[in-house]
Amino acid sequence: MGNGGQPRGKDSKRLRAQEAGEERGKAMGKWTEEVEELVHRGRIKVPYTWSVGEAGSRFFVELRDHQKIWGTRCPACKRVLVPARKLCGQCFCQTNEWVEVSDQGTVQTFTVVRYPSEVQPQKPPFGYGIIKLDGAGTGMTHLLSGSDPANWRIGMRVQAVFKEKRAGNILDIAYFRPLGE
Amino acid sequence: MESIAIIGVGQTKYERMKKGDTFADMIFEAVSKALNDARMTIQEIDNVVTVSNDFWDGRTISSMAVMDACGAFEKNVSTVEGDGTFGVLYGMMRILSGSFGTTLVAAHSKGSESKASLITNGMFDPIYQRALGLDAVTSSALQARQYMQKYGVSEEQSARVSVKNHGNARNNPYAQLPMDISVKDVMASRMLADPIKLLDASPISDGAAAVILASEERAKKIAQKPVWIKGVGHCAEAYFLGDRDLAECPSLEAAAKKAYGMAGITNPFQEIDVAEIYDAFSYMELLWSEGLGFCGRGQGGKLIESGKTQMRGQLPINPSGGVLSAHPVLVAGLARVAECVLQLRQEAGARQVEKAKTALAHGINGPCGQSHCVIVLSK
Numbered sequence: 069m070g071n072g073g074q075p076r077g078k079d080s081k082r083l084r085a086q087e088a089g090e091e092r093g094k095a096m097g098k099w100t101e102e103v104e105e106l107v108h109r110g111r112i113k114v115p116y117t118w119s120v121g122e123a124g125s126r127f128f129v130e131l132r133d134h135q136k137i138w139g140t141r142c143p144a145c146k147r148v149l150v151p152a153r154k155l156c157g158q159c160f161c162q163t164n165e166w167v168e169v170s171d172q173g174t175v176q177t178f179t180v181v182r183y184p185s186e187v188q189p190q191k192p193p194f195g196y197g198i199i200k201l202d203g204a205g206t207g208m209t210h211l212l213s214g215s216d217p218a219n220w221r222i223g224m225r226v227q228a229v230f231k232e233k234r235a236g237n238i239l240d241i242a243y244f245r246p247l248g249e
Numbered sequence: 250m251e252s253i254a255i256i257g258v259g260q261t262k263y264e265r266m267k268k269g270d271t272f273a274d275m276i277f278e279a280v281s282k283a284l285n286d287a288r289m290t291i292q293e294i295d296n297v298v299t300v301s302n303d304f305w306d307g308r309t310i311s312s313m314a315v316m317d318a319c320g321a322f323e324k325n326v327s328t329v330e331g332d333g334t335f336g337v338l339y340g341m342m343r344i345l346s347g348s349f350g351t352t353l354v355a356a357h358s359k360g361s362e363s364k365a366s367l368i369t370n371g372m373f374d375p376i377y378q379r380a381l382g383l384d385a386v387t388s389s390a391l392q393a394r395q396y397m398q399k400y401g402v403s404e405e406q407s408a409r410v411s412v413k414n415h416g417n418a419r420n421n422p423y424a425q426l427p428m429d430i431s432v433k434d435v436m437a438s439r440m441l442a443d444p445i446k447l448l449d450a451s452p453i454s455d456g457a458a459a460v461i462l463a464s465e466e467r468a469k470k471i472a473q474k475p476v477w478i479k480g481v482g483h484c485a486e487a488y489f490l491g492d493r494d495l496a497e498c499p500s501l502e503a504a505a506k507k508a509y510g511m512a513g514i515t516n517p518f519q520e521i522d523v524a525e526i527y528d529a530f531s532y533m534e535l536l537w538s539e540g541l542g543f544c545g546r547g548q549g550g551k552l553i554e555s556g557k558t559q560m561r562g563q564l565p566i567n568p569s570g571g572v573l574s575a576h577p578v579l580v581a582g583l584a585r586v587a588e589c590v591l592q593l594r595q596e597a598g599a600r601q602v603e604k605a606k607t608a609l610a611h612g613i614n615g616p617c618g619q620s621h622c623v624i625v626l627s628k
Contacts, residue, residue, distance in 0.1 A: 100269055107268065112307055118375045149492075151377045157487055177398070177495060179390035179442040185366035188382035196387055196442075198395075198491050207491030209378060209391075222398050238380050 126166070127152040131241065132234040139204055141165040147205025151238070171228040172247065173201035173208075180217040189239060193217060199226055199244055210238070214245035253341045254468035254475035255626070256351075257287025257461035258587035263425040263575035266361045267455035272306065273318035275457035276357045280319055283353070283459035288472040291320035294461070295349035300329045300336040300356035300579050304368050319355045319459075332527075333458065333583025334612030334622035338481055340462045350467040356580040357457040365453055372616055378489070385529070385616070386450060390442035392495040392617040393532040397444060399496040400547030402535060404444050408435035409553045410531040411448050411573055417560060418570025420599035423584070425454050425575040435531075449531040451576035458583040460590075476590045479607075479627050480514070482507025485620035493617070501540030501611075501621040508609075509542070512625040517542045517609070518564055521625070523592045523602040525585035526611040528571040533618065534558075537611060538566065541623065560602070568592070568600040582612025582622065589626050 139148040140163035142156035178197035195212030226244040234240040259282025312328035333356040340352035369385035418424035438448040482504035528534035535549025544552040558566040589608035
């Protein structure tokens with residue numbers, strides 16, 4: 069580690085301590101032979117109540133009650149942001165118009181998940197996609213399902229499949245299903 | 250701008266399950282190594298920047314919990330919650346403010362003590378995205394496919410990055426995964442989220458790194474050869490994945506432009522001798538190479554095929570083995586900086602790039618390289 073020269077500091081005791089720190093890996097390799105290495109197990113579980121806010125509340129109520137997908141238009145860049153947001157970060161201004169977009173759109177990219185994780189809402193294999201809904205100016209990230217992933221491709225057309233029982237959250241759309249199969 | 254020097258670097262070995270070491274143990278080791286490297290005592294450190302993330306550590310305000318191990322007792326200590334390259338950026342700004350002559354930047358992370366999928370799922374907002382279950386691998390897979398399809402970059406070309414970097418790691422005593430593998434091995438490895446396979450992905454790692462920065466005036470008084478920060482640039486883009494074109498990296502292009510402008514670099518591929526860039530997944534080295542201007546847009550696949558980024562090539566990328574060979578989150582960018590310093594001091598041992606005079610270190614923050622930091626260094 070380029071430590072060719074002699075230490076030149078005044079405090080030789082501290083420098084020795086530093087060197088001991090550097091050599092620590094080797095020197096302390098032994099302690100694990102003398103005593104059992106303990107590992108503590110834990111889990112952090114903390115409840116939160118995340119306020120969804122005006123744009124999100126309107127967006128989710130429309131999903132839940134009418135199975136409609138809405139976006140908000142930025143007055144500056146004119147993009148319709150989906151899912152709806154109060155703010156266009158690109159233009160740093162508030163959106164000022166609600167626009168209903170289609171429940172159909174085009175897949176911009178996708179993946180097929182092959183490994184399980186407890187955060188995933190489905191058992192693998194399942195898909196994720198970024199979908200540009202007709203009328204939207206941004207892509208919406210969501211789940212892809214309902215047909216053989218071997219046939220999936222960028223540019224394919226998909227349609228939202230709504231859950232029977234909807235709770236006012238992003239998973240009120242169960243997934244997006246490829247069209248034309 | 251006043252020049253800022255890097256005068257000391259230290260790294261632990263990167264490993265999965267550093268069971269014998271607490272966070273503080275790892276930091277003390279890296280900081281002690283950096284101080285010895287600089288031939289300084291802790292008394293000569295004017296202020297400390299810690300780099301940590303509370304989710305990974307499983308405790309809040311983790312930065313304050315590691316201050317003892319950083320030697321920050323009775324010093325000014327501040328924190329970056331993000332990649333280590335941003336820690337260097339902040340440490341440098343603190344010296345440029347005129348308040349301090351030296352800054353110690355120390356980063357630590359233990360990926361093996363929690364579950365990466367759960368922690369990285371936490372980077373997505375709880376309103377629109379988190380319930381989908383996205384994590385670092387699946388979100389990067391979305392980017393990999395969009396990039397590869399747009400420019401016709403093949404999975405085999407991406408796999409070559411993994412082969413090169415794991416091969417380079419054999420020369421780096423700090424690396425976790427030195428491996429002699431072939432494109433065939435990468436292609437045959439278990440699919441995680443296509444097109445990303447196990448050997449396209451960086452490992453889960455534990456480790457710490459430390460870097461000491463100094464003003465020009467203070468650097469003159471320190472025995473270690475200074476390496477100078479010639480240019481630095483950083484830039485971020487939109488948070489929501491769907492707001493971005495994931496096949497492009499405009500924030501990296503902007504960051505690189507800024508860093509090159511400061512460093513007086515007009516042709517990065519010709520003028521940079523060695524680069525350490527954040528290849529959390531194999532495709533990233535290709536995409537970031539484009540953003541850094543090492544090749545044209547969409548030419549990343551051809552660049553790796555040309556062999557020019559191999560150890561003996563014109564611009565070796567990740568002689569250390571890169572992030573693919575050790576990925577202590579947050580530490581990884583600081584490791585890139587430390588590796589560049591060793592290269593420029595001709596002290597990189599078996600991974601030394603001959604006649605390296607100008608080096609580039611790169612780090613990322615946020616899903617799919619939402620923000621980038623580019624640091625150009627030279628002797």
